[in-house]
Amino acid sequence: MKKILLGMVAFSIIASAAPFNAEVQTYVDGLKTETKKSNSGFVDFDIARGEQIFTSTHIGKKGTKIACTTCHTANLTANGKNDHTGKVIDPLAPSANSARLTNVKDLKKWLRRNFNDVYNREGSAQEKGDVLYYINSKSKGN
Ligand code: HEC
Numbered sequence: 001m002k003k004i005l006l007g008m009v010a011f012s013i014i015a016s017a018a019p020f021n022a023e024v025q026t027y028v029d030g031l032k033t034e035t036k037k038s039n040s041g042f043v044d045f046d047i048a049r050g051e052q053i054f055t056s057t058h059i060g061k062k063g064t065k066i067a068c069t070t071c072h073t074a075n076l077t078a079n080g081k082n083d084h085t086g087k088v089i090d091p092l093a094p095s096a097n098s099a100r101l102t103n104v105k106d107l108k109k110w111l112r113r114n115f116n117d118v119y120n121r122e123g124s125a126q127e128k129g130d131v132l133y134y135i136n137s138k139s140k141g142n
Contacts, residue, residue: 017137027104034125050134053127060118076138093138
């Protein structure tokens, strides 16, 4: 048991993603449970899939090409700019903005709205989990 725990600690240091707070971890666990219902082979969310979700371009709600990076840029530790309103958006990565990924109510609201903007539909539980792992994995300078 001790060895397994040490292994997990070592892994999270290598992956350099900070753990979610308790509230967000509960939300993420719920997304896992929901994903398993439709995908029995599912093990865990995946940063590489999340990157694909975040950086790929789609025909969005407005009928024009858009990606998550259109507003948030590909550098998650830098400011973004809202493509619709022109307003500055603070960095999305918790490593650069400690308020990020801390409030489930905000997370749910923005994931619903932003998936609709880009994918013209709500994200699945798996897509939401993958993209949260990706955002959380971004450390300063990458
Ligand atoms: C049209 C512009 C736009 C697009 C496109 C967009 N976002 Fe956002 N996003 C915003 C704005 C505006 C906010 C809220 C402003 C803020 O919190 O600074 C936000 C907030 C968020 C948050 C909340 C983070 C937190 O904890 O506060 C997440 C997560 C997020 N976006 C993910 C995504 C993902 C994933 C996509 C692609 C599916 C995406 N966004 C596409 C504009 C956008």
